[in-house]
Amino acid sequence: MLGLTLRDEFKSKRLKGTAIELSNDSHTGATQIAAQAFLNITYPTHDLLKGIDAVGPGKGRPVVVIGERGLGKSHLMAALYHSVNDPDSTRSWLNSWSTTLGDPNLATIQLRDPMTVIGESLHRQRYKFLWDLLFDRHPHGIYIKGKWEGMGEAKTDIPSDQLIVEMLEKAPTMLLLDEFQTWFDGLTNTKQYPWKVWAFNFIQILSEVAKERPDLLVLVISVRNGSSDAYQQVHRVNPVAIDFQAGGNAERIQQDRRRMLLHRLFENRLQIPTATIAAGINTHVVQSFRLLDVPPAEQERKRNEFAESWPFAPHLLRLLEEQVLIATDAQETRDMIRILANLYKSRGESSPILTAADFRLDDDGSGIGALLDSVSNEHHRTLRAKAQQNIISVTEAIPRHAELLPHLQEVIGALWLRSIAVGNMAGAEPATLQVDITHSIAVDDNAFQAELSTIVENSFNIHQDGMRLVFREEENPRAKLMACARNDKLFTDGSDQAQLSKQIRYVIGGADEVAKQFRVIALPRSWQSDPWSKLEESERPDRWDDRLPVLVLPEEPENIGPSLGRWLKDHLQTRRNTVRFLLPVTGSSNAFQDRDLLILARAEMKAQEWSGQNPEYRKLHSEYQSALRDMLKKRFDRFAVLHRWNYADPSQCMFNVEVLKRQGSQIPDAIEETLINDLFVPEDFEDLALEAAAENTAVGKLLRELQEPRPAGLDCIPWLGETMMKERILRLCARGRIAINLRGMELLQAHPGEDGDLAWKRLRPKLAFTGRQLDEITLMLPSAAPSTGGSPASSQPVSAPQSGGLFPPAAPNPPTDSHVDPSPFGEGGTAPLGNIFGSPDASAERPRDAYSAPATSSLNLIGKLEGWGIGPATKVSDVVIRISAANGAQLKELLKKLPDGMTFEIRLEKEAE
Template identity: 75%
Template structure:
């Protein structure tokens, strides 16, 4: 991007180590290469310049470099080495940076000359005693060593200060002791081997010489912290401390570190113009200001910070420096360089600015590999695996995740990186994540909110902590549950639809009282084409009992009359007049295609299944069950019942659609209240019962007819259930309009002088028969009840309402029909058994019916209007055909049913 190039050492497939060694066996150590080569990768930080000044010709104090691993102590010592060994190259380097940074003071720093520089990384443990290093490397060391050892009995445990001064007077020395604390802490200190005490005393000698005779000795050591014993003796002489804190100026620290990092990483970072960088960063910086609500007074400073940090966002560098690397105890600068180098190699050419979103969880080369190697923390490796699993969870749960979550990898990567920070800093607010994924173009706020919600809802390790979203190793029960619920692949067996149907049934028929009176059936998604095969066998129409069927439609029919009429004809062969259709609100989709309802059903089902593992799921089960049921309760606002039937053309059927006044388990009761109060017409029912009584029909036959639509376009009489219909018949009986023959054992009828209410109370318990028993219970007109006194008007109450056993004048097996058929109408008086009427065993009356010539289709319709059903017996049937050909007659004879005999008479025309 903009021609920026990494240094050659970072371009290879395998990144070279960034640790600085003063010297090594391959002669590639920092003090073994040319000063110019080393200084090319060195940025003049405040601490480095302070160190060069501290070893200058006018200084007289030891120098102590303090800092934990990876801060750059060894690099600073190597720069001091070259500052003394190669004064010319160092001076040229200082002058160049003075021009670049616009600070003439840098070029004016005085450099020491003419000293022997001895540098050693003590952690390599090549010297048991410090004086061995000094005597071995110094040109006069062999002489001094011999002099010390030749002292005989006067020989001390360590060389005296006089011997060291004599050594240094021969050749002044700058002594660089890297990793001094590591070496010192590793010394034994026993009575037999008091080596630590010896080293403690010898470093005191060196410190005092460095302070009193800076012309002879410049002492520079590095330690990890200022509280160690290794530092104490040097501390006594008031050394110059370099602690990588840039003089306590936090802003200077940040600036120094960023410039040093960029200079260390890139060959030509300083050659990229500020204008080009600002243009490239414009959108990202603008969104950063907007989303994080940065005050206008801070804009200029922040823009400069972005420009200086490019190609890395300053918020990424702060995240790594102040949170991630501190949290993981990494070797700060050293590991930072490795992480950033890998990140730029992986994403630098494709991203205008590198943020936390560029750490791709499935690509170790994006910097994550270097980061995990640096932190060496199993927790963060595990957390990375969890985050990767969450990405898989989202892709499986969201079929169109490419469209709905286009920044999935970036958002999860940024959230993971921000989740390994320390304490309350862990995680990120949504606005921060939106900044992370913003490049050359702003991300739409609404689209981002939808995308982030999709990711969070389908992941199970993301926790909400205040305003922050954070990854945790432990699973978020709610997130896991919802991630599972949104994964369509886990419910290909249709278990979610079964659960939704189960909840639908419960919502409508939740109480036992409702379940006793109503059979609630939730029709499946394919209710129009195949309503029964996927349901339990007990819900098929063949298994229906006397409970009132309420069919719950999963969706609103487009044309209620047409669709429900066709459905009744196709999928229900009997009891078509008994069903109530429960219809969803207008505008709702098919319940089994409504993703929100399905997800609630899945969550409720899985929460119950997992409740044994974790009590949290018990709470979630209750929550989702309540939410689902509340949604289902509000789903239905109407019901439909058949009003007019047309078997030939179901599209002409008419249904009555009534609003529901109640919800949930109160719906069945509300339906029945509406049916009785608004739809049931007592006069129509009374007329039908009187017709049945006139025809001496059984109660069973009448009830079966009432369960079917009325023929010939007549208005259907709403079916209220067997019990309600029998009670209404008894009401008519108590009013004296009909009588009922209870299987020939008893006649129900009002008594002379008895009022309606008294008669009703007496008769109500009498009609307790059900099922096929009702085929032996007959309706009749009151005047048709048999009498023992010659007149039904004078018949005693005991003979009318008592049993026939005990009355010698009555037969033991009374007839199933009236003694005299009523042909002339309801008001005609029949003859008694003592008159000229037919005997008790005579056949039932016949009603002659005929129709003028018409088509066969019209005749079929006429049969329905006459009340002739499949079980109705007819006699003396004559079909008159005015004219036919021989072929038509032959075809007609072929279609006559087997098992019957037919008489044929015709008139043949002469040829």
């Protein structure tokens, strides 16, 4: 990347620690190496220059470095060590930076002459008391220690200020106490071991000596904060406080910090021309301004900020500094250096500018590992695992993910990093993510929105929080459901297609009143080659009942006539004329290949399956079910029924295709209305029925013929269902066009001069037979029917026979094609009898309809009464009940059951003994 070079310590596969130690046993500490080598990796920040100036000649105040772990306290103290121990190297370093930064003030900073410098990191607990450190490391320390210990009873608990001054007069000293607060807070403070009190008093002595005799002692200590007892005694003497705030100037703080980071990481960062950097990152900068709506007045300042932060984007550095690391126990600058070094090693050569999208979740070397080590937060590790699982979910759900989702890893990585921020800053808006993935080539807005939408829909831990997207540990029910629904591998068993068929059946025929009349069958995806094997047994043709079959096609066939004709020939052997084909909207794809429909069907099915886990899934089930049904209602707008049939050449078949103006469960009724009003030709049906009557054809046979296409290229008569077809046959009968022989028991036909509507009402209940019973009912022409068949009875009285018996004998050989058995009083039907024994009645002169039935059981006779319309209040007369044979007991039982309030006459023939 433009020849940028990492420092050697960051080039190895495993980074060395970036923590600064003043000294160590391997003699590689910051105060144990040459000043020039140390200052070479040091950037002159405002705080560092302030510290060097504070320990210069003539300065009389102790120096306190205040800051939490990792801010660079130890590095600053090491620089102060070298500024006093090796002022020549420090002078050269200041002059060099004065030239580089164009700041002559750096060259004017005064440096002390060389003096004894004692530096110690107290957290190593090498010394119990501070005076031990002085006595051990000062050139005259052994002498003063012996003098103090030899004072006998005059010896004090801690060395006096006089002893300290005497020692320093021999060799003026600079004392650097790193991690002073850590050491001080760990001291005991009991009556027996009052070590904290002693340390408190001794640091007061040192502070006062440093203030009063700056020529003898320069005191520098570091603490984590200014509220501890460790700092209070030094604070009393008004020390110089260095708190890494760059004088309170936020812009100066940010500039110092970033320059320090870049100088610490790279050997030659300042040697890269600004113009070259600007040209390399121009695409990213321009897209950033556009996507984030940066006002023109701010753009120049922002450009400079991008150039200052390169090779890292300023929004990445802010994210790490202000949101990610501040939310954890990370050690600020120290960990920031490790994270950025790893990121540059992994992605620096492939990206002109490094952003949050370069933190690849599949690559620990991209800075993720260093970040997680710094964070030490189990929540963020878990969130990373969730994000990785989401990547797997997306790749499994999208077969061509490499082509369709080119920025998958970058988007997920950026969103994960932005999701571990604190508070309401967690997550990112889509525009921010688009900026993150933009490097040398601009990303098309529409393509990115489509890609991001696909990623979100198939990731079940991404939540929508207002305008922001955010990763969370808990699953997003909607996202999980849709991620599952979009994963084709989970539905290889065809359960989604079965669910879609189920919903199609419900939408078209789900209503109870529809289901009673129509059988709605959603043909499968392979409807043209294998329509039945994947359907339930009850939906196959051999299991069809009398309901009208509505076959829902998943797609619009090419050349409807030939296609459906061939289909009928190959896949339906009977009842070909009964089928209604429901057609989808022109241009629609196969329903079982329509991804939108399949995904909704999957979502609806899985939401119902998971509804017991989370109430949210119940809501989603209703939502997706409603959306799916709404789409299915609008999908079908036409139907086709057979018009002309050609078995020998199905390509010559013709179908009537009619437009539907209704949707959903109203479709079946709309089909029937169209058939009845527009396609059914009553004259054709009448001609066919008359032909059948002329041949005395059974009603059952006629109905079966109507369920099949008419041969010889004749127009098919639409099948309206058994009930409707029987009704039309009865209407022809009521109009006197045909007669109907009811199984030899009754003949149905219109009376001469009878009104058609009245005849219809009279005849309508007669043809209540169904199934095989209709094969015993024949059609005939009215002229072929006996004159007694349902015609009005004669009004002339007929004389009763004189023979005895309970009932008059029946006429021999009654005709089998009449519904009225012969009367015992001759042909005609009605006798002037007032009771069952044949006595005359005045009402005989009134016209009456005559009915009779052959010998059968009493239960069947009761049924006949109901069939003749005789209810409890119906007046009947001339009732004759004939018993061909009985014994005395049966006759007696019969007489007991005759109703009270009536009189009866009996005639019978008794066999001779």
